[in-house]
Amino acid sequence: MRIVLGIVTVIVFVLSCSKQEELFIWDNPELPLEIPPGFPALNRFVQDNRPTKYGVQLGEKLFNETKLSGNNTISCASCHHPSKAFADANAQAIGIYNRVGLRNTTPIQNMAFMQFYNWDGNILQLEKQPLVPIITHEEMNSSILEVIGKLSEEAAYKALFKQAFGDDEITADRIYRSIAQYEYTLISADSKYDQVMRGDAIAFTEIESEGFAVFQQKCAGCHSGALFTDQSFRNIGFPINTDSREAGRARVTGIADDHMRFRVPSLRNIMQTAPYGSFGQFPDLKTLLDYLADGVLDAPNLDPVFKENNNRIPLTEAEKQAILAFLSTLTDTQFLQK
Template identity: 65%
Template sequence: MKKVIEYLIFSFTIIIMSSCNNDRVEMPVDYKNEEIPLNFPKEFPQANYFFAENKPTKYGVQLGKKLFNDKRLSEDNTISCSSCHLKSNAFADNNKQAIGINNRVGMRNVPPIQNLAFMKYYNWDGNKLDLAEQVIVPIITHEEMNSSILNVIGKIQNDKEYIDLFLKAFGDKKITAERIFNSVAQYEYTLISANSKYDKVIRNQGEKFTENEKKGYATFQKKCAICHSTALFTDQTFRNVGFPYNPDLVEEHGRARVTGENADYMKFRVPSLRNIEYTAPYGSFGQFPTLKDVLDYFDKGVLDAENLDPILKENNNRIPLTEEEKNNLISFMKTLSDEEFVKP
């Protein structure tokens, strides 16, 4: 009798396990979700920790790209990630501040999406360290998509294309929040920009700076490279550089919104200058229409503050620039444009 009971228990266990693994049985015979080899430029810093935990795979990236372009992520099915992050603008847009559903205006300027595997922080105030965790922010933000991850799952859970992709990307058909976030992050990790004229000059690949670009590079190294350093053209620090405040946003505190520290008030993440030609307007809420406007502002003098960056304080709250230096700087910054990266 004991053996019969043991046999029944064993058989029942096998049935339950088989039932739980039905999705896996449906996997294609030739299925192989290979990791995508990414060509990391040797000049770039090491990829961040979270990238190593969520490396892009063939089907993970396909799934992430589909989600990135799906308007069903928003409450009223009108806004996708790609609605604001336009490829032709290095995955930024030309609005001062993000525009969400029902033309709601967001708090800040849309940042470009490039070289994210190498970043330590995401968003202007650096409130996310893991790119996969950043994905939820626009989905739930009232001024952007104003939705929830449960709503998103409900909309796509019966979509045959999604079911197939989740199966191929993760080994079964379960559609979960974590898988959605990870796949979008995997797609964004593949958006590497490192093929500008500047890169070709530095790598001796047949390009040369013009005289104006060469002079601009010299000025850049002298007056800009402290903050816009490394091959990413950002040191990834947070600084108050005395930019004008947004009078319509009394709740804007910059990095202090994350840390709660007065010393971080109106500090923002130093942006990368790569593809800067495509990402106007500039500043945390699009304060400056053109690069010339940014340089003019630094030249004339920035807003004073107790925590103003020491580099500015030591120079009477300004970065003095002649008109020639400004023009040459702009010429140099345009060499950071990666035309292949922004092609449709």
């Protein structure tokens, strides 16, 4: 009798489990990724990894997860603060054990529309970026296998991966894809500048209008379009990082003419991302404008914008103040509150 009851219990248990398995219906809707007016086309890899409801939720959790680092103290968010346009206030990135990185932390905004990532453009596909800080000695100093092992111990993560991908397997590719999905949603396009351009019931002040005019004349050649960057690589004569590992774009291409060329940064939310330059050479924008106006370092591949103007961009004090006033209109307050 006991044997029979035992068999019946096992059958009921198996059937119960089967029913629970059948009850799980994977439903992970794609989130709309609207292109703001005037913005360039999406990066070509976005189409293969469109943001989804649970993919983004998982990505945001991973973005803030300290278990991605070797000693469980550093997350992506440790260097990318929302209030600073997902940058930080350090001259150079600071990672595990307070190790100092090679370069200034770049903001994370409008990534879906960028064609190159990082100062030297060594990454073309955002899904390939998360591994870099995970394994870098000065950043998280871990390995993706170690990260997977830690996450696999948590039932909450298994549930999230199941919601995002249909089953609870935790893989490197799924980690990268979900973080990228989250970052694709970080779109900044509602600054005062945007509101003025849309014709909302708002207008530039007199000094902001003056700054816009000066900017278009003397800055927009590089900081063009809705992203305020032409996404090119240029040597503009900034003070050079003394770290022997630094060579700018030449680290990627191996071409001598690319020495100390860096990706032109977007100026959106620029007021929140000090210090400035590839390794934080300038504590504030006024110091940077003074340097450009006084004269930059010469170099064989110095950008023609400077070569043709005696290695400088002529700016009066009044023009500098006007440019600063205009740049303040690029602050997207709602984005900074994410």
